[in-house]
Amino acid sequence: MAKRFGGRFSPGAQDPDIPQPKGAPVHPLESRVKWITIAAIPFLIGAFWQDPFGLVTNLAGFGIVALGSYMTREGLKAEAAYDARRVARRPSLPRKLFGGILTGLGLAVGAWEPGAFAGAALIGVAAVALHYLAFGPDPMRDKGMEGIDPFQQDRVARIVAEGEEYLEGMQDAIRRAGDNRLEARVQVFIETARELFRRVEEDPGDLTAARRYLGVYLMGARDATAKFADLYAQTKDQSARADYEALLTDLEGNFAARTRSLIEGGRSDFDVEMEVLRDRLAREGVKPREPAAERPAALEDRRGQDLTSLIRETVKAGRKQD
Template identity: 65%
Template sequence: MAKRYGGKYSPEPQEDDRPVTDPRNLPRPSPKEGHHPLESRTFWVTLMGSPLLIGAFFHSPLTMATSLAGFGLLASGMWMTREGLKAEAAYDARRAARRPAIPRKLFGGILTGLGLAVGSLEPGSAAAAGAGIIGVAGVVLHWLSFGSDPMTDKGMEGVDTFQQDRAARIIAEGEDYLRAMRDAILRTGDRRLEARVHMFGATARELFKQIEDNPADIANARRYLGVYLMGARDATVKFADLYTQTRDPKARQDYEQLLADLENNFSTRTSQLIEGSRTNLDIEMQVLRDRLAREGVQTPAEPPALDFRTQDLPGNLLIPSKDREPEKR
């Protein structure tokens, strides 16, 4: 396997032989930046409507106007549909999520049907009826191709919506910090550093996921989502400016050590939040047992073992052989 040359007079001395991790193999960004598998269909539908745009200039002014309007409505419908697919991908990626505020795919289907109807419109009552049929068919085909929008909330029972909105805003701010770190480290042209920053982002997103699942924990992790990530972004920008000019190995070592310390802190905080949720569950269950005990309902710690000999079962199939009565002949 080819190995990069490094020596005393190399501009980038190699201090170790650790393999370079390809950033493309690292975890993907958060669900907000997810990709829906049907998202590419919107491009092909828009492309298939291009004859309306191209052929509009070879007809009468009325036909040209209807063709351009039809293509514009069709393209707008596909754009709205693509945004709806992104919102659906974010909805599916979360265990607890509210339905999208705007049914984008529904509006996209209506705009697509209108675009097809207007684009095929010609003078005459019979032609108008035919254009209407084409528009309705377009709406139905859009629904069959892309489905409907999520219309109900998912896993929102007992969730504080105010805390969830607050957590979503802070997590979005944290994602902006991580994105700025990735953009800044690209200036160094070093794939190993790019991979290191991606690994730090994956560790930070584990904390993001914990906050998304339990928005009440945001008070315990506010500094990690704001102050620490802001400091990491500022440090990355300054390091990238310095390293592109000097290629100082000491600065690189200090920066990598900083990322390692931040990763440890983020991992520790994530583990503490998980353990805290587990402790809160145990306390809640114990309080419920105490209340039931005051009402005279006993709740054993472990379920009692079944005594098969006292069960009304057909035959003696489940009674141990040593407890069976001898058969009478």
């Protein structure tokens, strides 16, 4: 089979120096969904050789199965996004469950004939069971939400949704420039911004420090992208392109630095909490455990000792610590 030649200097080629975007998470079972619709194609083909009643039931059966496939695919996408995050809420709508019910209903409607209601119902129930075995259940529990204020989490969700709208606006605007390299460059920045989104979602307490990045800066980036795309589509101004790429580089650096600072701030908070707990234990008369580097050598090197001597040395070391 012929293969189109392409290289670094081919038209539309991407610069290898630009890191490639990760893309949205994909569920490993998502490719199976298409076979559900393919299996229902006989309903569509055979409908035109049926009487009016058979025509309607076959077309309705195929349409309901196709709708069930769509719901199942959306459920798998939601599950993939749920699994990719350490902190996530369960999907508000169990799409895979509804997809299985619609698939069973579609097969039952397509197979239904006058006087054969029991057989059609049995086919539908079997289809629902097989759908559940093939794709599994929807996530039904929140993940990593212990100790997080629901009101604060809802507030973060609204601001993140607003930030996603700005990122989608950037994607739509840069397409007008007609340059694949610039589209890839913007996508890399979008992935960097979404890393900050994930950090704030995992710890809503970081919202105050990151809110300007999620709102004002992304709005400015979207507006700048729209103006640049309109200018570049008309003039192909290389100096404007260089300035825009420099802007993206600065934005990526700032967003990545903010994400790192939030992570380091979380480490600092952990150290403070650990010191406070140690102070409280010390006031209660509980001595902190010595680090491994400061323990007696007798407790570290125990090779060549029998069980009796090992127990004796362990008891002596415990008495010394008391």
